[in-house]
Amino acid sequence: MAATRASLFLAGSSLRLAAGKSGRNRHVNLSRRMAASAERISAAETVTTSLIEKGKLLEEKKKKKKKKGRKEESELISNVYSNLEEIKEESRKTLKDYFQECKDLIIRSNDGPPRWFSPLECCSHSRDSPLLLFLPGIDGTGLGLITHHHKLGKIFEMWCLHIPVKDTTSFTDLVKLVERTVRSEYTRSPLRPIYLVGESLGACIALDVAARNPDVDLVLILVNPATSFGGSRLQSLIPLLELMPDQLFLSLPEMLNLVSGDLLRMGWENVVKGLLPLQPFGELSQDLTAMSSYLSVLADMLPRETLLWKLQMLKSASASANSHLHAVKVQALVLCSGKDQLFPSQKEAQRLRHMLPKCHIRMFEESGHFLFLEDNVDLVTIIKATSFYRRGKYLDYVSDYMPPTPYEFKKIQESNSIYKLTVGRVYLLSALLINMPLVDRLCSHWQFLILADSVSFRNTLFLIISSLNIVVPRWVLAVTSPVMFSTLEDGKVVRGLAGIPLQGPVLYVGYHMLLGFELAPMVIQFLMERKILLRGIAHPMMFIKLREGKMPDLAAFDTFRLMGAVPVSGPNFYKLLSSKSHVLLYPGGVREALHRKGEEYKLFWPEQSEFVRMASKFGAKIVPFGVVGEDDVGELVFDYGDQMRIPPLRSFIKELTEEVVQLRTDANGEVSNQDIHLPGVLPKLPGRFYYYFGKPIETEGRKQELRDREKCHELYLHVKSEVERCMAYLKEEREKDPYRNLLPRLLYQATNGFTAEVPTFEL
Structure with missing residues (x-):
């Protein structure tokens, strides 16, 4: 079996050989290991069909064993979030570590053919983890993911390609090397996906490998791909480097001071800034000694001959990858930087999205070319938030889900990015449609557009809405001061979530506020107070778009996916309950969240029950809940009916709706109206949110009883009446809350501290 592994492995102080059949790390002489390369590749290519079948059987056994031994999701979450009060920043290596390990690696391996190595930090993955192959960019060291090794190593088996400084392997041969590894690993484990993470040059390799192997299950993550080399300023460096003496090149600081000519200086500045991200470079500049050592590493990493060779390779790599784009049909995620000094990455990302059929992009507006060396970028978080992590041929939103780490949750809590779409865009639309002075400033021809040019009006309106990127700051939760009540087993109502069952499966069924205003406080409080992660059953528009158009980019919903939302479907509902999860369900769906x-x-619930029988199958507890307070934070003044009376907006709504998956097409009544629109809300001085969770309804032991249609419907109506009762209770009792308005709450917090719990009405 060892013969079917990758061709070359490099041993070093912080690197390890990828384990063979024995699973032990072995440190061997580098030249000796290199000599074994050809034999390993040859053996990998002669694996027979019987081995493929054997691999499939092994994979099936692994899947069955995994299903049998899977822990309850609630138990896993509780263990991970056992100490939320002391969340520390996740340990990761730094830019200093990158340069130090590059220096060591260059000393150990300055020549010889390209080879694979596996970082020591990547030993903790499970046996069913997918394989991740990192394909480096212009630096060639293979250490571009060094700050991510620890987290990646927990969910991937990870190999990195190292291209020695003096190596002159052609781009075509690099593609063949990676292809042989991909074919070998696919033969060994045909049911697990192989991730190709390619940075600039590596992205071109990944694209060519994917084009040449359409039968292999590949997932591409392309970072500032060099397919845009034709529009890069680096092209102008090629003739200059051909004439430049080695002595001038190696003395980089003196060269920058002495050279004349804006073109040359600009080119070198782009190279240096591209290798050293702007913010870290600014910090390192305070320590001249450290910066000098890093520049010396750069000089060793990219001497003149190497840089010239790499630039010429980039040119051929770009041409090859672009000529094969039509054959790439696999999943692809393009990560692009807004301040990439080497390539026009944002423009290229948009081009690739239209060229590749399964391509998604994520923008990083403040980042430079070497995205993964920046402190604020976390590849594991990106993969989880984009739903790109899977262990099998198809994504399973339940079994493949990786909960956010405590530190990831802390970052979400601090940014409140879950409000990004729901509050920011609604308030903007209300300002545009209600505040005419603001309208006049933003669009001086508003009235003319309405009367004379409906298409221009529609496009202008959407351009203004979609271009704004509002993230409501952390104080939003503070000024709304959410207060939650739950019901104990004896029927007593208490403040807090003490009445919420800890053991799953639990199904929370309730009222959906306008655009889901209630979601963020509830999800955060459940995790903070009870160590429970609510898995929301969400509209498919958060996961997929039928076509590009007017709908917000899927990136707007990354936080929802990271926090465990799954697209609504019977199989997903079944899997969540079977894994004993805490499931959040809104029967009213879009019609309720976009009410008039x-x-x-x-x-706005369907006439027939949709969840009772499924809940009884697994003995899930049903917790009805009500939420009030949306009328205390905003007033709906421009609703669906108003918009449908304006022809341009009616067309706009139709276009939005046609871009998303339609639900309840066979339903009757108001609940069947699934039109997507942006309601106009007039903001108010923030009031308060109130949550009331009723007494859990047991379904354990009622499976046979609830097979009866009438009994099932009777329980369904009971749950609905309990939700209405919860809201009626809150609407009545909030009138007695002396702290319902913002000013009394601010005065209380000013006196008792802004972290103090604000009182509410007496129970």
Whole structure:
């Protein structure tokens, strides 16, 4: 079996050989290991069909064993979040470590053919983890993910390609080397995906390998791909480097001071800034000694001949990858930097999204070319938030889900980015449609556009809405001061979530506020107070778009996916309950979340029960809950009916709706109206949110009883009446809350501290 592994492995102080059949790390002489390369590749290519079948059987056994031994999700979450009060920043290596390990690696391996190595930090992955192959960019060291090794090593088996400084392997041969490894690993484990993470040059290799192997299950993550080399300023360096003496090149600081000519200086500045991200470079500049040592590493990493060779390779790599784009049909995620000094990466990302059929992009506006060396970028978080992590041929939103780490949750809590879409865009739209002075400033031809040019009006309106990127700051939760109540087993109502069952499966069924205003405080409080992660059943538009158009980019929903949302479907509901999860369900769906004027706190549930029988199958507890407070933070003044009376907006709504998956197409009544639109809300001085979770309803032991249609429907109506009762209770009792308005709460917190719990009405 060892013969089917990758061709070359490098041993060093912080590197290890990828384990063979024995699973032990072995340190061997580098030249001796290199000599074994050809034999390993040859053996990998002669694996027979019987081995493929054997691999498939092994994979099936692994899947069955995994399913049998899987722990309850609630138990896993509780263990991970056992000490939320002391969340520390996740340990990761730094830019200093990168340069130091590059220096060591160059000393150990300055020549010889390209080879694979596996970092020592990547030993903790499980046996069913997918394989990740990192393909480096212009530096060639293979250490571009050094700050991510620790986290990646927990969920991937990870190999990195190292291209020695003096190596002159052609781009075509690099593609063949990676292809042989991919074919070998696919033969060994045909049911697990192989991730190709390619940075600039590596992205071109990944694209060519994917084009040449359409039968292999590949997932591409392309970082500032060099397919845009044709529009790069680096092209102008090639003729200059051909004429430049080695002595001038190696004395980089003196060269920058002495050279004349803006073109040359600009080119070198781009190279240096591209290798050293702007913020870290600024910090390192305070320590001249350290910066000098890093520049010397750069000089060793990219001497003149090497840089010239790499630039010429980039040119051929770009041409080859672009000529094969039509054959790439696999999943692809393009990560692009807004301040990339080497390539026009943002423009290229948009081009690739239209060229590749399964391509998604994520923008990093403040980042430079070497994205993964920056402190604020976390590849594991990106992969989880984009739903790109899977262990099998198809994504399973339940078994493949990786909960956010405590530190990731802390970052979400601090940024409140879950409000990014729901609050920011609604408030903007209300300002545009209600505040005419603001309208006049933003669009001086508003009235003309409405009367004379409906297409221009629609496009202008959407351009203004979609271009704004509002993230409501952390104080939003503070000024709304959410207060939550739950019901104990004896029926007593208490403040807090003490009445919430800890053991799953639990199904939370309730009222959906306008655009889900209630979601963020509830999800955060459940995790903080009870160590429970609510898995929301969400509209498919958060996961997929039928076509590009007017809908917000899927990146707007990354936080929802990171926190465990799954697209609504019977199989996903079944899997969540079977894994004993805490499931959040809104039967009212889109119609309830996009209700009209005067419909606050009105339920829009289907006539027939949808969840009772499934809950009884697994003995899930059903917790009905009500939420009020949306009328205390905003007033709905421009709803669906108003917009449908304006032809441009009616067309806009139709286009939005056609871009998303339609639900309840066979339903009757108001609940079947699934039109997507952006309601106009007039903001108010923030009031307060109130949550009331009723007494859990047991379904354990009622499986046979609830097979009866009438009994099932009777329980369904009971749950609905309990939700209405919870909201009626809150609407009545909040009138007695002396701290319902913002000013009394601020005065209380000013006196008792802004972390103090604000009182509410007496129970």
